[in-house]
Structures are given as structure tokens and as C-alpha cells.
Amino acid sequence: MSARKHDIERIFSEAIELPESERVHFLDTECGDNTELRQRVDALLQAHDKSDGFLEDTGQDASFGLADSLRDSLPSDEMPGDRIGRYKLLERLGEGGWGVVWMAEQSEPIRRRVALKVLKLGMDTKEFVARFESERQALAMMDHPNIARVFDGGATELGRPYFVMELVRGIRISDYCDREQLNTRDRLQLFIKVCQAVNHAHQKGIIHRDLKPSNILVTVNDGEAVPKVIDFGIVKAAQLKLTDKTLFTHFHSFVGTPAYTSPEQMQMSSLDVDTRSDIYSLGVLLYELLSGKQPFDPTKLSELGIDAMRKLISEQDPPRPSVQVNSLNQEDRTLFAGHRGMEPEKFPKELKGDLDWIVMKCLEKNRSRRYETVNALAMDIERYLHHEAVLAGHPSKLYKIKKLIDRNRVAFGISVALVLSLLIGTATNAFLAIQAFRAEEHAQEEAQKTGEISEFIKGMFSYVDSLVELGQSQDANTRILKDTLKETFDRASMRIGDVSPDAEIEIYDILGAMYFKIREYASAEKMFRQELTKLRANSERDFPKLARTMNHLCAALARQGKIEEAELQIQEALNIQQQQLNEDGQNVARSMVNLSVIQVKKAGNVRLSDKAREEQLLKEQESIEAALEIQREGWGNEHEEIAASLNELGFILACQGGEKMAAAEVVIKEALNMNKKLLGNENPAVASSLNLLTIVQVIQEKYVEALDNYRAVQTIRQKLEETKARDVLSSYEVSVWEHQNTGAESLEALHDIVEFSLFGFEPDDLEVARLKAIQAFTYIEEGQYKEAEETALLSLAIREEKIPDHWSSFYAKSLLGGALFGQGRNEEADVLLTQGYEGVKARREQLEDFHKHRLNEALYRLIYFHSARGNAAKMDKLIQEATSLGLESPR
Amino acid sequence: MVEYTSPKNSTSPKSGQQDAERLLTLVYDELRKVAYSKMSLERSDLTLQPTALVHEAWIRLGGDNQPAWANRAHFFSAAAEAMRRILIERARRRQAMRHGGGQQRVDSEELEGLPESMNDDKHVIDLNDALTKLDLEDPRKAELVKLRYFVGLTIEETAKTMEISAPTAKRWWAYSRSWLFEKMAEQ
Known part of the structure; x- marks a missing residue:
């Protein structure tokens, strides 16, 4: 009895499913006395038990062997000295993805050196030559300093396609940028040249289809970097390499470097690659030039199968360049920043916003959302370089304003800061706000006389105008304003050395007032102190001005809680003013009120006996009343400063409590009404009076009125x-x-x-x-x-x-x-x-x-x-x- | 030489045979091209996943729109055969080189790494011999081994490709592995 194949297989298959202990019995039953069958099955079972791992690493062994096998089986290359057509190969320059590049010599019709690229992929040569011929006309029409000219094409004796082009002895654009440590601006400028070249080709109807760093070489001519785009038109000629036209009507091979290939090129089914595919590739290039990385990690990409790769590129949004840079490890970040001659910390910030947007617009999966043309891309980069709003950008008002400021910052320098300060009505204390405003107003008057500053003012007004044109209201963003102030001021202070001492004093005056307005009291203090120093250094003392600046300084100090110092300043101011016969009474009054405010504040800080406190408050009350008298004499019954003084008086009256509380309410109401009449209902000074009134009314248990007023304060503050x-x-x-x-x-x-x-x-x-x-x-x-x-x-x-x-x-x-x-x-x-x-x-x-x-x-x-x-x-x-x-x- | 399934639309055995051989050459070429482009892309740290390679070749050759193939299974068969040939050719060549035979020019670069892969080459050749025997006895199982081992298809994919059930494929695989192991141990 012989062993039937079928039986062997069946018994074997069943036996291996059984536990060891049951096998012998099973085999005995199944094989009976058929020894041959039993032997065969036993041998197989033994092999099965020993063969653990055998062939199981499917793919692994095979894959390594496969790679080597394929490498070995590749045809041997041309050697130097060989001739291809009328070209003599001189030196092997390099090897690209699908070809070897030679430096070759052409002898006729002219003697010149050329680059000759032999395509390695086994594409159909006849088809290539035919396509190349049809492209040749278009290629010949391309005439651009940043495009390497394509001269010729054909087939080698071995039947491999080649083409001949202008010899460019440059290095990859990315390597060049790193080697020269080009900063972002220089990189962008270089990139724009590339865009212009590609745009030129697009206008002639030629799409590159394989733009990547190795196809954009940079040479240096007379110290100027000249990028050259190579291989134009080649991909198309090489693309449809049919071995059998009738068989392969849909044959569409995958050419290109996946990292630079647009989603639509990755989709094999789509034949309609257009200029926007090049825009995608340019986007990847720009991404890399700016961030040092490609949008998708090329190592990871190459590990994926073609389907996964296609899915990834078609579906996954890469991180924005700034995010990419942010996630770099320290070492890379330092290295890449070094390539850009930049501090590593500044690296992400530089890319964030505009540049992120520009790059990401190029990388849109849906090409209709990319830039329409390469030219549009280049123009957007130009806009960025000129601090204009980029198309790719956010359409928000905030963004436009910021751009406007950026631009004007360059154009007008310090003036923008002035404008900003005017736009910010942030001072909460009406009295101090008026002080600050006065300082500014005064400074502007002075400035108009001074040549150096009048420019600032002019710029300032045109800036305001432009804001108005844009329809931006005053509340248009304190945030940005504050953001830009500091830098602007820094610039301004750098310039100060160049102006006359008088102008310098005015600048400090303005800056101090502005810092005050945006509540940067420490900086305001610094400015006013500088101003004082300069004023004191003048041989002819301008006492009124000295006293006024001391007043300002006092306000800045008080705001920081430096009451003692504030008091000293205001005392000194008063001393000076009282010694000056010709001093304007109003200035004296202002100092008096200021001093009283300070004193009251001080009284609140220091533990005083009730009696001492009472005396102090009474003294300040009288002082302010005296000041008010002076003010009324000069200004009549209604004036912002009178209202401010009334407010302070009300406050002091309220502090004294008791019977004076009712008087306080009357005074504060007067201040409130005056403020409303002079400044309108929605004003910080009105809010301030209302706030005080609310407190006074609460103390008097006039809750209904107080609640109304409280709500009014909230409403105003909400609007302000x-x-x-x-x-x-x-x-x-x-x-x-x-x-x-x-x-x-x-x-x-x-x-x-x-x-x-x-x-x-x-x-x-x-x-x-x-x-x-x-x-x-x-x-x-x-x-x-x-x-x-x-x-x-x-x-x-x-x-x-x-x-x-x-x-x-x-x-x-x-x-x-x-x-x-x-x-x-x-x-x-x-x-x-x-x-x-x-x-x-x-x-x-x-x-x-x-x-x-x-x-x-x-x-x-x-x-x-x-x-x-x-x-x-x-x-x-x-x-x-x-x-x-x-x-x-x-x- | 292992026969492989001819296209379903072929009219005569003979023309089927020619078609098959022609298509095989096509796949062979295509695999080489794919592998080559991958190698250029990835340079030295090259790992070629056969599955990815074959899939890519499939797409490059027109995928499902490709009238030359009855279906994907048909293509995979050709691919598996092509992969086998590629591997075996190289292993034989290198063995010949090692034994001093053959006409090929041998330079040091080419010999580099030979000692490590000697076993691999022998393994590939032995496996191929065993596989040829299996093919004579049971061509379907030989086909299954090729799909699993050279193309790297999973049990499920193999089953689908060969139009058998997964349990059957699993059983065949266990059987064929033991069969081949035993044959190779004999040699």
C-alpha cells in the first residue's frame, strides 16, 4: 500500500492541531498498518516541529537579497572618454534619482562643455525621443537667466535616452543657503528668483514637474547668487515610457521625489498635472529653505509603501514651518538657526504668521486653493518683505493694522508710537490723564517748532488718516499698539543722540506721557527723570517746565505706589513755582491738587491717630479748595481740570466721613455733570466720578441710586x-x-x-x-x-x-x-x-x-x-x- | 522552471505560454526599475519591502486598468516568479564567483560582504531546489509559498489571491513549510 499524497497532507494537517499526547493514538488509528504513510507523516511532523521560524520571516531574507540582486543586475555605466552622439564624456558629475550626469564636450557646431544626462530607468527610448522632439520647440523658447537651457536629446547606443543641457556648476540651493548662512530675507530673495524662472517657463507652457533642491543649482556670478533651474521639460518627455502602446494605454509612471510631489501628481490616475503642481513643489522647497526640514519626514515617507505614501501626502496636513521648527530638538534647532545666522530662540518666531501662511497656501491639498500662479506667490513674498499684508494671510482687521504699523514703523520711526499713544485712551484717573495729555499737547506744539520732531508729527497725522481710511476705530487694538510701542521707543532712544538738547527734552516729555498713558509707569518715570536731568543741565533754567515735569514725575511715581518720592517731587515743584513771580497760577494750582492727592494717599498708608488723620485731611481739603479758587478765576466755572479737582475734593470730603459725606456727594455730582458735559457720557473721567459717587452713596445707604450708578460705571468701562x-x-x-x-x-x-x-x-x-x-x-x-x-x-x-x-x-x-x-x-x-x-x-x-x-x-x-x-x-x-x-x- | 498560470483570456496553451513569458519579463523589468528608483532615493540605508515593491510595480504597470492582467492575483503570480528568479540568479552568480568559476570580473568591492551572505545564497539555492520539487508534486502549494515568501503576502492576502479559504491557506502553508524543510534537510 503506498502513501497517497492526499492522505499524508490530511493526516499531517490534523495531527499538528492535536496536543502532543493525543498524536500517537491519532496516527495509529489513521495510518493503521500503512508504514510508508506513517513514515511520511512522521517525517513531516518532525520537520514541522523543527522548522520553527523557517520561511516565517517572509520578506525579510528575501528583501535584503532582493535589494542586492537588483543592484547587481543593473547595467554597467558609461565610462569617461565614451562618446554619446556628438558628445564626448569627460567627467561624471553626479547621479540623480533616474540618471547619471556627465560633463561632456560638444565639438560641433560649436565647441562647448555641456551637461549630459543619461536616463537610467528603462524607459522606452523611442517614445522619449519622440516626446523630447515635441517638447524641443517649447524648450527652445525658454530664455531666462535662471533656467538652464536644454540643447539636445537622443538615445545612447545601449538604447538609453539622454539629453543635453547647459552646464551648470553650482550647488543645490538648500546647501548654498546653509553654506552662506543666508538669513531669511536673503533666502526669500533668492527664492523669488527661482519663482521668476519657473513663472517664465509656465508662460511658455512648460511645467517642470520635478522641482526640488537638486534641480535648482546656485552659482555665484560677480558676487551675486544666481539660481538655475535645471531639467525643465525633461520629466514630461520621460514620463510616458510605454513599452507597448496598445497594452498600456493608462500607463503613467511615478516620477519624482515623493517629498516634493503634489498630491495630484501622486494620484496616478490623474493626468492633468498643471502649473499649480509646480507651485506645490516650490512650497515644499520654500518650507525647507525656511525651516531646514521638509514638510514630511523623507525617511518616514520612504518607509511607507506607495499607497500609504500617497494617502499621507494627499490627506495629511504637514505642520506649519514655525511649528516644525518649534519641535526640532535643541541640537537641530541650533544648527539650523546657525545656518541662518540667527539666534535659535528667534527661529520659530520669524516664521510664524506670514511665512507660515505663504508656505501653507502653496501646500494646499486642493490646488484651487493654492496661489493661482507662481508670480502671485512671488508677489506675496515681496509683500512680506515690504511689510505689506500678504494674500495668504488672515483677513482679520487685527492683522491688517499690524501690517500698517510695521510699515509705518519703518517709514516714520518714532511717530508711530505717538500715534499709538493717541489711540489709547487708557488712563483711568481723569486728573492724571489730563496731565499726561497736556504734556503731550504741549510737546506737540513745541515739536512743531523743532525741525527734527515735526517730521514725526507729520508722519503721525498721515498715519491717523490712513487708519481712518481703513475704517478702523480708536478701539482698534490696544494690544498691537502696546506690542509695537516698546520696540519703537527703543529705536527712538537710539536716535536721540542725534538731536538737539531741546528736541531731546521734548522727546523725553512725549515718551514719558505716552508710557504714562499705557500704564507703563516705571518707564514713564525713567523718561521724566531723563527729562529733568536735561532740564537741570540747561544753563538757562526753564522753571515752569521744570515744575511741570516734576508734576508728571510725581504722577508716575504715585502710580507705582512710590508715595514718598512722589511727595518730594511735588513739594519741590511747588517750591519752584511759588518762587517764580511770573508763574502761571494754573500750574501752581495743579501742583497743589497733586500734592493734596499724594498727601491723602500717604495718610491712607501711614497709621495715624484719628485726630492727626482728621487734621491732615482737613488741610488737604483746604488746599484743594484754594487750588479750585485759582482755577475758577482763570477758567471760569467749567473746565476739565476743575472737574478733576472737584473729584479729588469729593474724595477727600468722603474720607472725612460723617456730615461731610453729603457734601462729598454734591461735589462729586458736580464733577460728574461737568465731565459729562465736557467729555461726553462715555469717558474714563466720567466713570471715575461715577465710581466715587457710587461708593459715597453706598456709605449713605442710598442703594437704589448706587446700584444704578454702579451699572452705569460697568457699562462705560465695558465700552472703554x-x-x-x-x-x-x-x-x-x-x-x-x-x-x-x-x-x-x-x-x-x-x-x-x-x-x-x-x-x-x-x-x-x-x-x-x-x-x-x-x-x-x-x-x-x-x-x-x-x-x-x-x-x-x-x-x-x-x-x-x-x-x-x-x-x-x-x-x-x-x-x-x-x-x-x-x-x-x-x-x-x-x-x-x-x-x-x-x-x-x-x-x-x-x-x-x-x-x-x-x-x-x-x-x-x-x-x-x-x-x-x-x-x-x-x-x-x-x-x-x-x-x-x-x-x-x-x- | 515553474509554470505559472496563464492569463484567463488566452486562447491557446501556446500563445498563453508566450504571453506569460512576456508578461513575466515585463514584471521583472518593472521590479528592477522600482527597486532602482527606490535605491537612488534612499541611498545606503536601503530596505526594500517586497510587498511595497510589488504593489508599486503593479501600479506602475497600470494597476486594475491594465488589460494584460486578468486580475491582481495573476499579476502577483508573475511578480512572485520574477522575484524568485531575481534572487536565484544572483545567488547562483555569487556562488559561482566564490568558487572561482564563471566569467565575471570580480573586484574587491563586489566580494565585500560575501562571507556573511554565503549562507543566504546557499539557503536561497537550496530553497529553490526544494521549491522546484514541490512544484512538480503540488504546483498550487509551490505558488502559495512563492506568494508568501517572495512577495510577502499575508495568509489572508494569499488566500484571496489564490481564491482559497484562509484556513486552507494556513493548512497548506504549514504543510508546505514542513515539506520544504524536510527536503532541504535531506540535501
Whole structure:
């Protein structure tokens, strides 16, 4: 009996499924006395037991062997000295993806050196030559200094296609930029030349199809970098390499370097590659030139199969260049920044915004969203270089204004800062605001006389005009203004050395007033002190001016809480003024009021006996009344400064309490009405009077009136600068919630705005706490737990100090817990998350509608914590609680 | 030489045979081109995944729109055969070189790395011999091994390609592996 193949296989297959112990019995039964069958099966089973791993690494062994085999089987190359057509090969210059480049010599009709590229892929030579011939006409029409000319094409004796072009002995554009350590501007300028070349070709109807650094070589002519685009028209000629036309009607091969290839080129089915595919490739190039990296990691790309690669390029958005740079490791970042002659820290910032947008517009998956033409791309880069708004950019007002400022900053220098200060009406104390304004007004008058400054003023007015033309109202963004001020001032101070001492004094005066207005009191102090020093150095003392500057300095000091110093200044100012016979009474009055304000403030700081305090306040009251008399004499009954003085008088009366409270109310109402009449209803000075009035009325238990006034104050403050940043913020807050998953852009913008908004607040202001909490939230969302910890901690510290029992203190705790959880500090996180949630829950009645979600958030942060730690019991309990509270899961 | 399935639309065995050989050459060339372009792209740190390579060749040759192929399975068969040939040719050539035979010019560069891969070459040749025997006895199983080993298809893909069930493919694979292992141990 022989062993039948079928039986062997069946018995073997069944046996290997059985446990060892049952096998023998099974085989005995199945094979019976057929020994041959039994032997065959036994041998196979033995082989099976020993063959562990055999052939199982499918692909691995084969793949290595395959690579080598293929390499070995490649045809041998041409040698130097060989002739191809009428060209003699001289030197092998290099090897590209699909060809070897030779330096060759042409002897007729002219003797010249050329570059000759032999294509290596086994493409159909006849087809190539035919296509090349049809392209030749178009190629010949290209005449551009930045395009290497294509002279000739044909087939080698071995049947491989070749073409001949202008010999360019340059290096890759990316290598050139790095070697020369070109900065971003220079890189862009070089890139624009490339764009112009490509644009020229596009106008002649020629698409490159394979733009990449190795196809853009840079040579240096007379010290000028000249990029040359090579291989124009070659890809098309080489593309359809049919071995059998009838068979392969749809044959469309993949040519190109995946990293630079547009999604539509990756789609083999689409034949309609157009100029916008080149724009994509240029975008990749620009990306690389700017960031040092390609949008997609080429190593990772090459590890993917063609399908995965195509999917990736067609579907996945690469990180913006600035983000890419941000995620570089320290070593790379230092290296790449070095290639650009730049500090590593500045690297991401330089790319953020415009350049990100320009690059990403080129890289749009949908080509209809890319630039229409290469020229449009080049023009947008030009716009960037000229500080104009780029097409690719955000269409927001904010952005346009910023650009306008950038531009004018260059054009007008310091003047922009002046404008900015005019646009910001931020001073809260009416009296001090007027002071600052006066200083400015005065400075402008003076400046008009002074040649150096009149230019500033001119620029300033044209700037204001342009803003008006744009339809930008005054509230158009304190943020940007503040952003740019500092730099502008720095520039201004650098120029100061060049102007006359008088002009210098005026500049300090203006700068001081502006810093004051934007609440940069320390800087204002510095400016006024500089001004004083200069004034004192003048041989002819300008005493009125000296006294006025001291007044200003006093205000700046007072704002920083430096009461003692402020007092000294104002005392000295008064001394000077009182010694000057011709001093304007109004200036004296101003100093008197200032001094009184300071004294009252001081009295509040120092522990005084009731009696001493009473005496002090009475003295200041009388002083202000005297000042008011002077002011009324000079200005009649209605004047901004009179209103301001009345306000202060009201304040001092209120401080004395008792019977004087009613008098205080009358005086403050007078101030309020005067301010309303002179300044309109929505004015910081009006708000200030109203605020004071509210307090006085509350003390007198006139709650109904007080409440009305309180609301009025809030309304005004909401309309004024106080809430400008806040309004912008809340809209961003909303967008953060709405785009939690996709809103990288808005998160970034949010951080910007938060940073900006922090400006001008005392570090322990509750507003700072609020902003920090928002920041912490977004940091947690972004997984930046260290930063989240830092910001949450700040927020919590301020709130615990000032409003320990408010829900927001507990919310901050929850945030901090989230930040620590992210860092694996679970024990601390547990406590904070629990306390935070319980605290907010206990105070949920306090939550305004738009804050209701904070409770959900705190709860789900805690739930997530427990779920991540596998604490199912707690989790379930909390989820039940969520349901009973009617809370929905946040996205 | 292993026979491979001829296109379904061929009219006579003879023309089928010619077609098959012609298509095989085509695949062979295409694989080389793909591999070459990959090599140029990736330079030294080259790893070629046969599956990726074959898929790419498939696409380059027109994919599903390609009338020369009855279907993807048909193409894979050709590809597997082409891969086998590529490997075996090289292994034989290098063995010849090592034994001092052959007409080829041998330079030091070419000999570099030979000792490490000696076993590989022997393995490839032995496997091929065993595979040829299996092919005589059971061509379908030989085909399955080629698809699994040279193209790197998974059990499921192989089953789909050969139009058999996955359990069957798994059983065949276990059987063929043991069969080949035993044959190679005999040699």
C-alpha cells in the first residue's frame, strides 16, 4: 500500500492541531498498518516541529537579497572618454534619482562643455525621443537667466535616452543657503528668483514637474547668487515610457521625489498635472529653505509603501514651518538657526504668521486653493518683505493694522508710537490723564517748532488718516499698539543722540506721557527723570517746565505706589513755582491738587491717630479748595481740570466721613455733570466720578441710586478700553471651546492675546488670574503640562489671596491638578482635582451661564483622572453624580 | 522552471505560454526599475519591502486598468516568479564567483560582504531546489509559498489571491513549510 499524497497532507494537517499526547493514538488509528504513510507523516511532523521560524520571516531574507540582486543586475555605466552622439564624456558629475550626469564636450557646431544626462530607468527610448522632439520647440523658447537651457536629446547606443543641457556648476540651493548662512530675507530673495524662472517657463507652457533642491543649482556670478533651474521639460518627455502602446494605454509612471510631489501628481490616475503642481513643489522647497526640514519626514515617507505614501501626502496636513521648527530638538534647532545666522530662540518666531501662511497656501491639498500662479506667490513674498499684508494671510482687521504699523514703523520711526499713544485712551484717573495729555499737547506744539520732531508729527497725522481710511476705530487694538510701542521707543532712544538738547527734552516729555498713558509707569518715570536731568543741565533754567515735569514725575511715581518720592517731587515743584513771580497760577494750582492727592494717599498708608488723620485731611481739603479758587478765576466755572479737582475734593470730603459725606456727594455730582458735559457720557473721567459717587452713596445707604450708578460705571468701562482686551478674549475663549480639536491657530492666537492683555495689569490683579487660568486650560489641552502648571499656579495664588471662597479659586485648583496629573504627579493631582471639583460644585449657584461649563470641566477632569488610574468605583460614582447634576460630557 | 498560470483570456496553451513569458519579463523589468528608483532615493540605508515593491510595480504597470492582467492575483503570480528568479540568479552568480568559476570580473568591492551572505545564497539555492520539487508534486502549494515568501503576502492576502479559504491557506502553508524543510534537510 503506498502513501497517497492526499492522505499524508490530511493526516499531517490534523495531527499538528492535536496536543502532543493525543498524536500517537491519532496516527495509529489513521495510518493503521500503512508504514510508508506513517513514515511520511512522521517525517513531516518532525520537520514541522523543527522548522520553527523557517520561511516565517517572509520578506525579510528575501528583501535584503532582493535589494542586492537588483543592484547587481543593473547595467554597467558609461565610462569617461565614451562618446554619446556628438558628445564626448569627460567627467561624471553626479547621479540623480533616474540618471547619471556627465560633463561632456560638444565639438560641433560649436565647441562647448555641456551637461549630459543619461536616463537610467528603462524607459522606452523611442517614445522619449519622440516626446523630447515635441517638447524641443517649447524648450527652445525658454530664455531666462535662471533656467538652464536644454540643447539636445537622443538615445545612447545601449538604447538609453539622454539629453543635453547647459552646464551648470553650482550647488543645490538648500546647501548654498546653509553654506552662506543666508538669513531669511536673503533666502526669500533668492527664492523669488527661482519663482521668476519657473513663472517664465509656465508662460511658455512648460511645467517642470520635478522641482526640488537638486534641480535648482546656485552659482555665484560677480558676487551675486544666481539660481538655475535645471531639467525643465525633461520629466514630461520621460514620463510616458510605454513599452507597448496598445497594452498600456493608462500607463503613467511615478516620477519624482515623493517629498516634493503634489498630491495630484501622486494620484496616478490623474493626468492633468498643471502649473499649480509646480507651485506645490516650490512650497515644499520654500518650507525647507525656511525651516531646514521638509514638510514630511523623507525617511518616514520612504518607509511607507506607495499607497500609504500617497494617502499621507494627499490627506495629511504637514505642520506649519514655525511649528516644525518649534519641535526640532535643541541640537537641530541650533544648527539650523546657525545656518541662518540667527539666534535659535528667534527661529520659530520669524516664521510664524506670514511665512507660515505663504508656505501653507502653496501646500494646499486642493490646488484651487493654492496661489493661482507662481508670480502671485512671488508677489506675496515681496509683500512680506515690504511689510505689506500678504494674500495668504488672515483677513482679520487685527492683522491688517499690524501690517500698517510695521510699515509705518519703518517709514516714520518714532511717530508711530505717538500715534499709538493717541489711540489709547487708557488712563483711568481723569486728573492724571489730563496731565499726561497736556504734556503731550504741549510737546506737540513745541515739536512743531523743532525741525527734527515735526517730521514725526507729520508722519503721525498721515498715519491717523490712513487708519481712518481703513475704517478702523480708536478701539482698534490696544494690544498691537502696546506690542509695537516698546520696540519703537527703543529705536527712538537710539536716535536721540542725534538731536538737539531741546528736541531731546521734548522727546523725553512725549515718551514719558505716552508710557504714562499705557500704564507703563516705571518707564514713564525713567523718561521724566531723563527729562529733568536735561532740564537741570540747561544753563538757562526753564522753571515752569521744570515744575511741570516734576508734576508728571510725581504722577508716575504715585502710580507705582512710590508715595514718598512722589511727595518730594511735588513739594519741590511747588517750591519752584511759588518762587517764580511770573508763574502761571494754573500750574501752581495743579501742583497743589497733586500734592493734596499724594498727601491723602500717604495718610491712607501711614497709621495715624484719628485726630492727626482728621487734621491732615482737613488741610488737604483746604488746599484743594484754594487750588479750585485759582482755577475758577482763570477758567471760569467749567473746565476739565476743575472737574478733576472737584473729584479729588469729593474724595477727600468722603474720607472725612460723617456730615461731610453729603457734601462729598454734591461735589462729586458736580464733577460728574461737568465731565459729562465736557467729555461726553462715555469717558474714563466720567466713570471715575461715577465710581466715587457710587461708593459715597453706598456709605449713605442710598442703594437704589448706587446700584444704578454702579451699572452705569460697568457699562462705560465695558465700552472703554478696560474691556477691550476682554472682549477680544471672550471671543477667543469661545473659539477655543469650539475648535478644541482643530483650533491650533486660535490657541496660538489666544496665547498671544493673553500675553498682551497681561500688559498693564498689576501682577496680582484678578484679571491676570483670569487670563492665566485660560492659558492654563489651553496648555493642558495642548499637553504642555509644565507651562500649564506654571500658569495655573499663578492664577490660583492670586485668587486664593484675594477671593479664596470664590468658585474660580477652586476652578484654578482643578486646573493645577490637571497640570500635575499630566506630569504624573498623581497624589498631588488627586487632592487638587477633588478639592477643585467639590469647591466649584458647592458654589455652582454662583456660576454665571457662560461659566456653567467650568463645573463640567472640573468634573470630567477628575473622572478622566480616575479612569486613567483604573479607579472604576470612583469613576462610576462621579459619572452618576454628573448625570444627577445634569452635566454633559465636554467634548 | 515553474509554470505559472496563464492569463484567463488566452486562447491557446501556446500563445498563453508566450504571453506569460512576456508578461513575466515585463514584471521583472518593472521590479528592477522600482527597486532602482527606490535605491537612488534612499541611498545606503536601503530596505526594500517586497510587498511595497510589488504593489508599486503593479501600479506602475497600470494597476486594475491594465488589460494584460486578468486580475491582481495573476499579476502577483508573475511578480512572485520574477522575484524568485531575481534572487536565484544572483545567488547562483555569487556562488559561482566564490568558487572561482564563471566569467565575471570580480573586484574587491563586489566580494565585500560575501562571507556573511554565503549562507543566504546557499539557503536561497537550496530553497529553490526544494521549491522546484514541490512544484512538480503540488504546483498550487509551490505558488502559495512563492506568494508568501517572495512577495510577502499575508495568509489572508494569499488566500484571496489564490481564491482559497484562509484556513486552507494556513493548512497548506504549514504543510508546505514542513515539506520544504524536510527536503532541504535531506540535501
